[in-house]
Amino acid sequence: MLEQLNQVYDSSLKDSFFNLEPSGQESRHKLDHNQLNQFIQTLLTTIDLTELSELYFEQLSTTLQLSELKIQFEDNQVCFGKPPQKPYIKSLNCARLGINIATMQYTFSQPVSIRAWQILQQMHMNFSYPFKNALEHHKMKQFAMKDFLTSLGNRANYNETIARLANQADRRHEPFGLLVMDMDNFKQVNDTHGHHEGDKVLVTCAKTILSSLRESDFAFRFGGDEFCCLLSDADESVNALIAERIRKAISEEPFLATHEISSSIGTATYRENDSQIGIFSRADEALYKAKHAGKNCVVAAKICHK
Incomplete structure (x- = not known):
């Protein structure tokens, strides 16, 4: 059991505390097949990186009571929500061909249970695919928006x-x-x-x-x-x-x-x-x-x- 937990737990997480007692509220958090399918369909409605990330945050804040989401990619960052007074932070990476291209920092107001952590990983994985496409679109758009000589905006x-x-x-x-x-x-x-x-x-x-x-x-x-x-x-x-x-x-x-x-x-x-x-x-x-x-x-x- 401990070996399995170590496999799913990301080494970059800043908080190692799990609430081992599931509650009725957490049981309702679990995504069924229809909810998961609706979540994925929602993410496919846009390829704009900021809009996509905001949709993701809205879903997470509803499903897991996420307080703040920060996504760091290259020298840029998008952020939604506000950090609580006592933050509980989880970080997951998004990789392409084994290379990390972005880091998602999830901030909660209370310790995250094992069930909630598993749901977060599931949602993170499903978000990663459209996010990679949105990031490529963002890069091409940024390139088209730059002056070739000076790299300033055009x-x-x-x-x-x-x-x-x-x-x-x-x-x-x-x-x-x-x-x-x-x-x-x-x-x-x-x-x-x-x-x-x-x-x-x-x-x-x-x-x-x-x-x-x-x-x-x-x-x-x-x-x-x-x-x-x-x-x-x-x-x-x-x-x-x-x-x-x-x-x-x-x-x-x-x-x-x-x-x-x-x-x-x-x-x-x-x-x-x-x-x-x-x-x-x-x-x-x-x-x-x-x-x-x-x-x-x-x-x-x-x-x-x-």
């Missing part, structure tokens, strides 16, 4: 991100910021040193921009030497602070300084009942003013009072 990624932020802003009444920037004197690099050197400048600009942002912010390359950033939960003061941080970092970067590269930045803030076209137009107009104000500066758009 225009399609920008459109998707600003639509999501606008939706959140309208629902939660939280503003977000947009920075539109142009690299000053970039054309002379291509004209004098060639496109290879110009590419090195663009890659350095992208890295410098990224290093100046918060973890919750997003950076994109629109093409040429035009970049933009979306700043979550940001108002005019936050926009100004981050824009100035970027401007200063670019002007002080040694390699960029050798080519006299600086940045002109226009900023705008999305407000309730604003539009995606409206905020971009205001930021772009502010950028135009920054270029004509002598370059290497930050100009804020007029506040939208719609």
Whole structure:
């Protein structure tokens, strides 16, 4: 019996306590054939990784009273629910061809019985198959959403991100910021040193921009030497602070300084009942003013009072 338990118990689990006494409530938790089939059918309704994971969490929270689910894959993580004051954590891996591609961390508010642990393993196994497909779809989508040269988001990624932020802003009444920037004197690099050197400048600009942002912010390359950033939960003061941080970092970067590269930045803030076209137009107009104000500066758009 102990040998069998050791085989099913994952060595990465942080909690080794089992409730050996089954209760009537736990008996009702057991999935019959119809419930299991319905669970699998539900998971097949989407290939979007976030939606799939949320459906999985909803099923687990109903069946096993799961408090929180964290899924770690590569450098990303999705999380649902909230951790209890006294967490009981179980971790299971998802592997492909013997290589771990994701780790699921399950957090409960009470010790997990053997019966519940077996059900969790069963559900985890059935979730792993559609999750692997969703992860591959996610990777391909991310690849298609990246600028080939700088690895920043591209225009399609920008459109998707600003639509999501606008939706959140309208629902939660939280503003977000947009920075539109142009690299000053970039054309002379291509004209004098060639496109290879110009590419090195663009890659350095992208890295410098990224290093100046918060973890919750997003950076994109629109093409040429035009970049933009979306700043979550940001108002005019936050926009100004981050824009100035970027401007200063670019002007002080040694390699960029050798080519006299600086940045002109226009900023705008999305407000309730604003539009995606409206905020971009205001930021772009502010950028135009920054270029004509002598370059290497930050100009804020007029506040939208719609």
